[in-house]
Amino acid sequence: MLKYLFVLSLLVSSLSFGQNSAFSAGEKLIFTASYNMSGVLTELAQVNMETSEVRTSKATLLRLKCTATTYSKWDSFFKIRDLYESYVSPKSVKPYLYKRDINEGGYSKFVQYKYSHSKGTVTSVIKKKKKGGGTYDQNNTLKISNNTKDIVSTIYYLRTLNLSTYSPGKVITLTVLFDNKPTEIAVTYLSKETISTNIGNKACYKLAISIKNSNVLKGTNDNLLWLSADDNKIPVFAKFKVAVGNGELKIKSATGLKN
Amino acid sequence: MRKLLIILGIIAAVLAIVLSVLPLSNLAYFPAIAALLFGLIAYYISNKNNQPIKTIQLIFLLTIIALSISIYKSIFHTVEIGNTEELQIRELKSEEKAIEDLESLDIDLNEEDLDINEEDLDIETEDLNIDEE
Numbered sequence: 433m434l435k436y437l438f439v440l441s442l443l444v445s446s447l448s449f450g451q452n453s454a455f456s457a458g459e460k461l462i463f464t465a466s467y468n469m470s471g472v473l474t475e476l477a478q479v480n481m482e483t484s485e486v487r488t489s490k491a492t493l494l495r496l497k498c499t500a501t502t503y504s505k506w507d508s509f510f511k512i513r514d515l516y517e518s519y520v521s522p523k524s525v526k527p528y529l530y531k532r533d534i535n536e537g538g539y540s541k542f543v544q545y546k547y548s549h550s551k552g553t554v555t556s557v558i559k560k561k562k563k564g565g566g567t568y569d570q571n572n573t574l575k576i577s578n579n580t581k582d583i584v585s586t587i588y589y590l591r592t593l594n595l596s597t598y599s600p601g602k603v604i605t606l607t608v609l610f611d612n613k614p615t616e617i618a619v620t621y622l623s624k625e626t627i628s629t630n631i632g633n634k635a636c637y638k639l640a641i642s643i644k645n646s647n648v649l650k651g652t653n654d655n656l657l658w659l660s661a662d663d664n665k666i667p668v669f670a671k672f673k674v675a676v677g678n679g680e681l682k683i684k685s686a687t688g689l690k691n
Numbered sequence: 692m693r694k695l696l697i698i699l700g701i702i703a704a705v706l707a708i709v710l711s712v713l714p715l716s717n718l719a720y721f722p723a724i725a726a727l728l729f730g731l732i733a734y735y736i737s738n739k740n741n742q743p744i745k746t747i748q749l750i751f752l753l754t755i756i757a758l759s760i761s762i763y764k765s766i767f768h769t770v771e772i773g774n775t776e777e778l779q780i781r782e783l784k785s786e787e788k789a790i791e792d793l794e795s796l797d798i799d800l801n802e803e804d805l806d807i808n809e810e811d812l813d814i815e816t817e818d819l820n821i822d823e824e
Binding site for chain 1: 789
């Protein structure tokens with residue numbers, strides 16, 4: 433009987449490990465985004481990923497905030513000030529509210545998703561600036577599946593996966609809601625690799641990312657993400673290939689880590 | 692041949708100067724090297740035939756200027772982000788608005804704790820092989 437109790441307690445503890453143990457409020461990751469021009473990498477923008485706590489009268493949520501800012505030398509040519517936010521459950525990284533407020537070289541767009549998980553729907557609002565002033569609004573209610581996430585919460589959700597138990601070649605499929613369309617993303621665990629970064633040499637999990645039924649990302653295994661192979665699983669390096677070239681995202685600094 | 696090389700040299704040198712002044716200064720190395728090569732070949736041909744080398748000297752001068760600007764920029768210019776004041780205001784406003792919006796949503800964190808991923812339940816059977824001794 434005692435043995436059964438022991439097994440039961442082991443099961444319960446293993447379930448709790450399935451939750452988020454990789455990040456908490458107060459984490460700040462800074463990245464440098466570079467674009468490859470004729471073989472020369474040019475630093476374009478700084479990408480920040482921050483987490484903070486948000487309290488409402490009903491619950492305490494985690495605010496995942498990503499910003500992209502072009503370096504000052506590019507501002508007069510193509511100024512980018514993007515803000516992506518997702519308000520998620522601190523434990524399961526389930527999103528409740530997503531906001532995307534982008535401003536790229538004069539083009540601006542605002543997207544908001546309000547999730548209703550009990551009904552399985554998302555209320556979406558898209559606002560675009562009209563040329564003559566004012567905004568063009570579009571309101572929709574979309575059906576979603578239980579695991580549908582937005583782009584920000586998906587990036588953070590990848591960090592909660594128990595990658596140490598994965599064998600090379602394992603594929604997981606995630607559904608990401610982007611521009612009101614549920615898009616299936618396949619993440620393949622490739623191998624463990626040690627790479628040199630600005631925050632030291634890091635043993636990493638190497639993941640390949642591809643979008644199903646889309647040709648935005650080019651090549652097979654050309655869009656890669658390296659997550660540090662420790663408890664924090666921070667994204668330290670990413671490579672992407674699109675139609676107009678390829679680029680990189682390198683970590684510059686990481687503060688406020690959970691472990 | 693000499694004329695063609697000089698024309699190509701001047702075009703490459705001017706392109707190098709333009710790129711070196713722009714934020715794309717890293718790219719100026721390619722036309723600068725090309726201008727140097729065209730210049731050197733043209734200089735060799737001119738010397739051989741005893742022709743004037745004034746324009747070739749101009750190519751070298753422009754290339755050296757372009758290279759010095761690019762090298763100076765790559766050594767002394769550190770990248771820094773532009774003005775983010777407007778973005779920070781937007782971030783704050785967005786958070787305030789989000790808290791208002793979240794109040795009106797049905798959030799039940801306790802319920803979702805029971806929402807366990809299938810993957811987490813993937814327990815290897817060998818773990819359950821209990822020695823019945």
